[in-house]
Amino acid sequence: MDSRAIGVFDSGLGGLTVVKQIIKALPSESIIYLGDTARVPYGTRDRDTITKFALELTKYLIKHDVKYLVVACNTISATCLEEIEELSPVPVIGVIKPAAKLAVETTKNKRVGVIGTRATVHSGAYTREMRKIKDSIEVFAEPCPLFVPIIEEGLMQHQIAEIAVAEYLLPYQDNDLDTMILGCTHYPMLRDLIQKKMGSSVKLIDSAKPTAQALKLDLKERGLLNSSDEQPVYKLYLTDTPLIAKSVINIFFEGDPPTEARKIEL
Amino acid sequence: MDSRAIGVFDSGLGGLTVVKQIIKALPSESIIYLGDTARVPYGTRDRDTITKFALELTKYLIKHDVKYLVVACNTISATCLEEIEELSPVPVIGVIKPAAKLAVETTKNKRVGVIGTRATVHSGAYTREMRKIKDSIEVFAEPCPLFVPIIEEGLMQHQIAEIAVAEYLLPYQDNDLDTMILGCTHYPMLRDLIQKKMGSSVKLIDSAKPTAQALKLDLKERGLLNSSDEQPVYKLYLTDTPLIAKSVINIFFEGDPPTEARKIEL
Numbered sequence: 082m083d084s085r086a087i088g089v090f091d092s093g094l095g096g097l098t099v100v101k102q103i104i105k106a107l108p109s110e111s112i113i114y115l116g117d118t119a120r121v122p123y124g125t126r127d128r129d130t131i132t133k134f135a136l137e138l139t140k141y142l143i144k145h146d147v148k149y150l151v152v153a154c155n156t157i158s159a160t161c162l163e164e165i166e167e168l169s170p171v172p173v174i175g176v177i178k179p180a181a182k183l184a185v186e187t188t189k190n191k192r193v194g195v196i197g198t199r200a201t202v203h204s205g206a207y208t209r210e211m212r213k214i215k216d217s218i219e220v221f222a223e224p225c226p227l228f229v230p231i232i233e234e235g236l237m238q239h240q241i242a243e244i245a246v247a248e249y250l251l252p253y254q255d256n257d258l259d260t261m262i263l264g265c266t267h268y269p270m271l272r273d274l275i276q277k278k279m280g281s282s283v284k285l286i287d288s289a290k291p292t293a294q295a296l297k298l299d300l301k302e303r304g305l306l307n308s309s310d311e312q313p314v315y316k317l318y319l320t321d322t323p324l325i326a327k328s329v330i331n332i333f334f335e336g337d338p339p340t341e342a343r344k345i346e347l
Numbered sequence: 348m349d350s351r352a353i354g355v356f357d358s359g360l361g362g363l364t365v366v367k368q369i370i371k372a373l374p375s376e377s378i379i380y381l382g383d384t385a386r387v388p389y390g391t392r393d394r395d396t397i398t399k400f401a402l403e404l405t406k407y408l409i410k411h412d413v414k415y416l417v418v419a420c421n422t423i424s425a426t427c428l429e430e431i432e433e434l435s436p437v438p439v440i441g442v443i444k445p446a447a448k449l450a451v452e453t454t455k456n457k458r459v460g461v462i463g464t465r466a467t468v469h470s471g472a473y474t475r476e477m478r479k480i481k482d483s484i485e486v487f488a489e490p491c492p493l494f495v496p497i498i499e500e501g502l503m504q505h506q507i508a509e510i511a512v513a514e515y516l517l518p519y520q521d522n523d524l525d526t527m528i529l530g531c532t533h534y535p536m537l538r539d540l541i542q543k544k545m546g547s548s549v550k551l552i553d554s555a556k557p558t559a560q561a562l563k564l565d566l567k568e569r570g571l572l573n574s575s576d577e578q579p580v581y582k583l584y585l586t587d588t589p590l591i592a593k594s595v596i597n598i599f600f601e602g603d604p605p606t607e608a609r610k611i612e613l
Contacts, residue, residue: 119396120386125499127610130385130587227507230496233391241493241514244507321396344393 082308086111086316087296088147088171090138093121094319095229095266096153097330099176102293103151104315104337107300109307111314113145114153114339117347119320122229124156124198124265131200132161137347139165141318147171148305151296155264155288156198159206172299176288179295180262181210184286185218188260194253194283195222196275197264198229207264221256225249225268232267237274246274253279263287317342348574352377352582353562354413354437356404359387360585361495361532362419363596365442368559369417370581370603373566375573377580380419380605381408383613385586388495390422390464390531397466398427403613405431407584413437414571417562421530421554422464425472438565442554445561446528447476450552451484454526460519460549461488462541463530464495473530487522491515491534498533503540512540519545529553583608 087107089100093116100114115138117123123131135157142150150173152158152165158175166173184193184207195207202224211218227245236242253261261283263269269287276285300306307313317330317339330342353373355366359382366380381404383389389397401423408416416439418424418431424441432439450459450473461473468490477484493511502508519527527549529535535553542551566572573579583596583605596608 119392126385126587129610226500227496227502230493234492236493239514241507241510244510248505248507321392 083148083305084111084307084309084311085146085148086113086314087149087151088113088115088142088145089151089153090115090117090142091154091266092116092123092134092156093118093233094330098266098269098287098289099151099153099292100334102289103296106293106297107306109309109313111307113142113147113316113318115142115318117320118322122198123154124200124229125226126200128160128200131156132164135161135165136168139168141345141347143169143171149174149296149300151292152176153266153292155266156200159197159201159204172303174292174296174299176266176292177206178210179291180264180286180288181207182214183291184260184262185211185214187284187286188218190257190259191215191217192219192221192256192258192260194256194258194261195220195264196225196249196261196268197222199224199226201264207262221253221258223249223252225265228271229265229267232270237270242271242274246271246278250275250278258283260284260286315339318345319343320345320347349414349571350377350573350575350577351412351414352379352580353415353417354379354381354408354411355417355419356381356383356408357420357532358382358389358400358422359384359499360596364532364535364553364555365417365419365558366600368555369562370600372559372563373572375575375579377573379408379411379413379582379584381584383586384588388464389420390466390495391492392466394426394466397422398430401427401431402434405434407611407613409435409437415440415562415566417558418442419532419558421532422466425463425467425470438569440558440562440565442532442558443472444476445557446530446552446554447473448480449557450526450528451477451480453550453552454484456523456525457481457483458485458487458522458524458526460522460524460527461486461530462491462515462527462534463488465490465492467530473528487519487524489515489518491531494537495531495533498536503536508537509540512537512544516541516544524549526550526552581605584611585609586611586613
């Protein structure tokens with residue numbers, strides 16, 4: 082039993098989709114969320130820059146005495162999970178492996194699509210993780226760089242979102258997938274449009290739920306679950322305070338807004 | 348006469364539109380361009396973050412012994428030009444004042460539109476600068492946050508650009524402007540679409556040319572022009588090296604590619 086908080090970090094606010102599932106799966110656990118909103122997005126940057134920024138976030142959370150680190154960002158998980166694990170004295174989980182595992186379990190025809198940021202797709206991380214489990218999996222991966230800005234601008238219902246989805250999913254027209262990974266924590270916000278475009282026979286997988294489940298299992302196995310009766314505490318630290326953040330944050334925490342939400346310096 | 352380089356900086360690559368005009372107006376001058384591609388875009392961030400980042404860029408260029416600083420970014424010029432001037436031992440020019448002056452000289456009905464990032468529009472800098480010259484100017488300012496990502500993705504000819512232009516310029520439908528400031532160094536890349544939407548009677552103003560002209564005049568007045576016969580040197584420093592950068596860079600330097608182009612640490 083361990084009442085310390087779980088540290089969750091992301092390049093911005095997208096990782097809150099993972100927080101939402103962690104709160105559902107582990108309602109007794111306290112959470113510290115760190116979003117690097119001053120430097121978001123990461124998915125268009127190079128490997129060294131992403132690694133440098135991610136290790137700064139890691140150090141910050143470690144100083145805040147967390148018992149576990151959740152890398153709630155596909156770009157960071159795909160780029161430098163090993164470097165984070167090397168630096169961290171506490172266990173680390175990324176979002177790639179749990180989603181890759183679920184995708185392999187889900188696909189029947191072994192044809193899986195992956196959409197994500199440019200950095201995530203170029204890293205080949207999803208392909209590697211799926212082939213580790215089943216080496217005959219065929220993977221079709223495409224970057225969708227405009228999805229994140231469209232979602233951050235709240236234009237999910239706008240015609241622009243529809244056209245962007247049509248454009249980026251065009252390469253998937255004829256390759257007979259039965260499963261597609263939404264390989265960016267923002268993309269579930271476009272789930273309906275993506276589902277419509279891909280057709281109802283394609284199963285969409287996102288990282289949030291399988292990551293929360295894998296985290297729960299590992300906390301249990303390591304004896305790190307919190308069994309105290311105290312109310313969990315949610316803290317939210319951002320490196321910038323855009324006007325838009327408040328409304329986005331409330332979507333994810335629903336009935337349980339963070340007890341502390343503030344801008345910090347890394 | 349002073350053969351030191353002119354330092355030009357921007358949050359990313361958009362400031363190269365200003366460099367292009369400086370090369371045209373001042374073909375003997377050497378230029379060091381610094382683009383913070385690791386942390387672009389700035390226009391969605393808060394005032395403190397923008398100021399902090401901009402002062403880091405300023406310090407870097409000052410160390411490189413430049414004779415003049417050009418803030419080739421509307422967001423930075425609108426947010427913290429004074430702080431940069433306080434820090435800098437050499438003269439500083441931003442892009443807001445020269446464009447504002449040209450807009451006031453251009454408008455006949457004194458009704459001017461301004462489009463820019465959220466930070467630029469919220470700062471009110473264009474309105475202030477225009478009213479300093481003529482206090483009866485009416486200003487209609489609207490942020491267009493999706494323009495920068497669309498341009499950085501090279502989608503200027505895509506239907507998405509057309510729809511974004513239609514959406515963001517909708518508020519200008521009935522307000523009888525005769526002049527509009529493209530208040531972001533990226534926006535000239537959407538000039539044709541914006542002109543088509545606004546109608547041919549509306550004059551579009553961008554910062555690049557008037558800033559280069561104002562720079563030329565001030566260099567002359569201060570005796571800082573370079574009169575040596577040596578070939579000018581162009582250096583390009585970026586804080587990140589996205590795959591897309593190379594092709595974008597060549598558009599701006601045309602026949603004169605930078606002699607040095609590399610990633611640097613601030």
